[in-house]
Amino acid sequence: MASLEIDGVSKRYGDNLILDGVSVDVPDGAFLTLVGPSGCGKSTLLRILAGLELQDAGSLRIGGHEVSHLRPSRRDIAMVFQSYALYPHMTVAQNIAIPLILRRLPLWQRLPLMARLLPQARSTLARIDAEVQAAMEMLGLTSLAERRPVQLSGGQRQRVALGRALVRQPAVFLLDEPLSNLDAKLRVHMRSEIAQLHGRLGTTFVYVTHDQIEAMTMSTHVAVMMEGRLLQVATPSEIYADPADLRVAEFIGSPKINVLPARVGADGTLTGVGLPVSGSVAAAPGTAVQLGLRPEHLILRRGGGRGTVSAIEDTGPERFVSLVLDASDAPVVARVAPDHCAGLRVGDDVSLAVLPGKALVFDHAGARLGFDHPAMTPGEFDHVR
Template sequence: MGFLDISNVTKSYGPVEVLHRVDIEVEEGEFLVLVGPSGCGKSTLLNMIAGLESITSGDISIKGRVVNGVHPSKRNIAMVFQSYALYPNMTVGQNMTFGLEMHGVPKPERDKALADVAQLLQIDRLLDRKPGQLSGGQRQRVAMGRALVRNPDVFLFDEPLSNLDAKLRVDMRTEIKKLHEKLKTTIVYVTHDQIEAMTLSTRIAVMYQGHVQQLGTPKEIYDTPTNVFVATFMGSPAMNVLPARVSLREGVPHAAVTDAEGTEQFLRFSQENLAGWDGREILLGIRPEAITDPDGADRNSRNIATLKNLIGVTEPAGSDTFVTMTLGGTDAIARMRADVNVAPAQTFEFAVNMEKAVAFDPKDETRIVP
């Protein structure tokens, strides 16, 4: 049993079930991110943990205690909202300690908790200001501080950075990461931003249409996605998913893909289990960084395949150059070094790291497991 247990949980609104038998165990000190597109059920699940939404069936337990039906104030959780939810008529200090005051915590203890957390978040000089006098980043720190002073069992974050500009989001992401590594708190964090999910989490639950599609570490989610949805949702640019055919050549399975001119080319698989798929159609998944120029190929890989193809579009992006070509009748993106010499309409010899390739069954779009 985990520190936070979500066991066979469903949520229905009338006849419509929006969350389907969710099972997640969160260990103490873990940073779990719930990620997925809008409407996938991630915020609903977070609100059920908080007690803001009722549970239709299943159980949610915190430290071994089932909290179904327990009032939010009795769960010892703290929540940081997207909107900050600060009281405009109170000072920063009053906002941060209001919850402690409502729980009857003596003033000396409140003052000490406030001083410790304000110093930790570097907002001690802001304690006498009102929220209207603060920047977005400062208000977010105050909202986090209000949660931290309570020393709860579980912290819940509901898209806390979505109202910030791009640079501030990166800065606050780093601050939240530092905070977690320092305090070892248990966090459940909701976002639709897969970069936030990858950089912050110790584990990720990828959600879609009320189902947990995959639960795993960022590396597991990125390298071995369980289906096409996870493969294309996680990663920027997304994984290339291309129509291909398995072809045995001298007893070794290869992916047969058509290039821009309609010629079939063969890329050797590292997964020998695909021999049983000889002659069958698959979906071939390759991350953009696994398709590059020969000099930029992974020196540690034991399976670099060569692919000659016509370049469609080049996109310089500072530290990288993205190259788009046609493979299997669809666009495929390669990620190359910034100084690589490439141009549209040029025939180029790509290096493909087939150790990083994954294969999906086109019928149900699930990964073909080695």
């Protein structure tokens, strides 16, 4: 167990800057998820942590010790790969045992006959075997010990890969999109299994994914990456409710956050949105800004002539109502409980309001701006849900 400090790591392939001075401190025992669209550099960062790639600049410390110059096997990390990367010619038990055998038995003791002849090697092997058994038991693999990877299902292979990683008791676990080759149902199951594993081991986890649900549900810390930079590192709820950057707000959340162009009025209020938003922006009057509105923070009312319903998607527990605002032509999606929009049809005339204090304001480049809003007056939003 150890903390992990990433300090100013940069990586360039030819003319492409893949990582641009990434810094993040991961406290001991944290579950950090690196999330971002494909090509954002998250996997490269993980491979640099593992020592499979070398950074051009920056330093890495595990438990306070610089590890940049160390080979992968000396860094006290274990890694789980997207393709599982199990050794196809070895059984489940052998796959899990191999990192321990390579670590604890010197080369000459690994020769086929030596292990049987030397009492010392024999006792080491017995200890390894006990640890492998314990790991297999923990992951429910005991009955599969003698199978080869081809004879296993995707979920079982994933568990073997986890077993091979955890048997070493590393200081840091690195997981590179471990669930993306599984079907949807199994993914949800393995998601909670990995989160539970983290809870039980208490080891530092660094988890790479492009799936925001995985990031939000499993992590203690989420780091959103884009174009080689870390945009924000925070807890899942902070990332969602308090994004530092429009790109973070757009990446996290489904359906995507609505973004409407607006302008700062004389007294700091927002104008030109096409719906009333109370509050004042910390920016000079006349500045063009972008207003971010989460679909669940919109209140839909029939009539009022502010917009027209263009589509309704029913997911069961809630409906996504798409509409076009008359004022801006911008498409907007509202997330509504079925009871609140029963009988609503495409083409219906509606008006929108924003839950107070929920509007997010960003400048033209996407940086978050301060936005003061008046306190909610009692009774004003009684009709809300």
